[in-house]
Amino acid sequence: AFMQEAVPVGEGAMAAVLGLERGKIVTICEEISQTSPVQAVNFNCPGQTVIAGATAGVKKATEALTAAGAAKCVILPVSAPFHSRLMLPAAEKLKEEFERCSWAEPKWPIVANVSASAVVSAEEIRDALYEQTFSPVLWESSVLYMVDYGVDTFLELGPGEVLCGLIKRCRKGLKQMAAGEPEALEAMATALREGA
Numbered sequence: 001a002f003m004q005e006a007v008p009v010g011e012g013a014m015a016a017v018l019g020l021e022r023g024k025i026v027t028i029c030e031e032i033s034q035t036s037p038v039q040a041v042n043f044n045c046p047g048q049t050v051i052a053g054a055t056a057g058v059k060k061a062t063e064a065l066t067a068a069g070a071a072k073c074v075i076l077p078v079s080a081p082f083h084s085r086l087m088l089p090a091a092e093k094l095k096e097e098f099e100r101c102s103w104a105e106p107k108w109p110i111v112a113n114v115s116a117s118a119v120v121s122a123e124e125i126r127d128a129l130y131e132q133t134f135s136p137v138l139w140e141s142s143v144l145y146m147v148d149y150g151v152d153t154f155l156e157l158g159p160g161e162v163l164c165g166l167i168k169r170c171r172k173g174l175k176q177m178a179a180g181e182p183e184a185l186e187a188m189a190t191a192l193r194e195g196a
Contacts, residue, residue: 002090003080003133012081013058014041017049019071025049028068032060041083042137045169047071052081083137091133098126116141139163143170155179155188 017025022043029038029051038053038061051061058081062073081087103122112119112128116138119125143154143166156163156178164176179185 002093003082003087005093006089007080007086009079011055012053012084012086013055014050014052014076014078014081015058015062016074016076017051017062017065017070017072018074019047020049020065020069022049024068025051025065025070028064029053029061032057032064036060037084037086039084040136041081042139043141044137044139045166046140048166048169050076052084053086054081083132083135085134087134091130094133095130098130111142111146113137113139113142116145118145139166140170143167143174147171147174153177157185 022040026040029040032038033053036054036057038051038057040049041052042050044050051058051065053061058075062070062075066073103126105122106120106125109118109120110125110128111117112125112132114128114132114135114137119128146154152173153175154164154167154177156176157180159180161178161180164178167174167176177188177191179188
């Protein structure tokens with residue numbers, strides 16, 4: 001609700017940019033942002049970056065990115081420009097809500113996508129959630145950070161297998177399993193117990 005308040009439906013957009021180097025995407029978005037807000041907001045895997053911003057800015061950016069050599073730009077069916085600076089008003093409201101919550105210290109480190117590094121305290125987690133609302137998602141860097149620390153198996157919980165697909169493109173040879181239904185979760189638990 002806070003995010004939709006910040007940018008009403010139709011005023012913001014997101015698009016996946018395929019097959020173009022991320023540095024070019026960032027540069028082109030920065031140039032277009034001089035007249036209409038747009039920025040790179042999800043660095044998903046090699047060859048896939050998502051941009052977000054004002055609808056007009058995203059449209060101009062997709063045209064410029066296609067002209068610069070992007071294989072494809074796909075407008076995403078979303079209601080707001082998530083992870084962009086346009087979400088800052090929502091982040092400020094979320095920050096107030098976070099203050100009302102009771103936060104426990106984590107038992108294990110959590111890799112924050114906003115920094116692609118581990119956060120180990122409740123305060124760091126709260127800060128990372130706040131920043132992630134209006135900051136780019138460093139998914140590829142987060143996966144590689146975990147791989148550098150010895151992670152070789154990734155579990156995706158929830159509907160779909162999008163993240164498993166991105167992980168395959170981040171680094172070859174990693175194991176991944178997805179579970180969207182309770183039965184699949186049971187099968188995942190069994191496979192893990194058996195060392196699969």
